[in-house]
Amino acid sequence: MNDVRRDAARGLSAESMAGINPGRRGGEPERWLALVWRTAHLGAVVALGAALLGAPVPLGPAAWGVVGSGALLLAQDLRAGRVALAEMAGAVVVLKLLLSAAIAWRPEHATVVFWVLLGVSSLSSHAPKRWRHWSPRRR
Numbered sequence: 001m002n003d004v005r006r007d008a009a010r011g012l013s014a015e016s017m018a019g020i021n022p023g024r025r026g027g028e029p030e031r032w033l034a035l036v037w038r039t040a041h042l043g044a045v046v047a048l049g050a051a052l053l054g055a056p057v058p059l060g061p062a063a064w065g066v067v068g069s070g071a072l073l074l075a076q077d078l079r080a081g082r083v084a085l086a087e088m089a090g091a092v093v094v095l096k097l098l099l100s101a102a103i104a105w106r107p108e109h110a111t112v113v114f115w116v117l118l119g120v121s122s123l124s125s126h127a128p129k130r131w132r133h134w135s136p137r138r139r
Contacts, residue, residue, distance in 0.1 A: 034076055041069035048103070052111050063104035070097050089132040092124040 044065030051057040074093050077083040083090045099117050103110045124132065 037069055037072045041066065041073060044069050048114065052114055059107050059110060060104045063100055066100045067097055070100065086137055087133050087135045089124065092120065096120060
């Protein structure tokens, strides 16, 4: 029996097994604001990738766009209690923001850092909840 089925049979949700209480958005305006920020973030990531592939897009502003929009998304998630910096998901987001800033500061390593960021982002966002919300404080 897999973990999810076993936990469901015991009456435990994935959130309770991970020891988290997922937050809720503060209503419709906050949801739309998150959509705007996420759209801006995706646009900045595309611009950054385009700049690295030789498009006439300035690298620095694209990288800072990724950092700024990512920081806004993190702040909103922290405020709503959907992520904590002491959990793996929060720590990974901070790492991704620092690596994105490094692209602007050290553009000679931008291509390698971009692909590392892409891999880390995909793996961390699609990892099981138990892993994303793991914290060394909870054992």
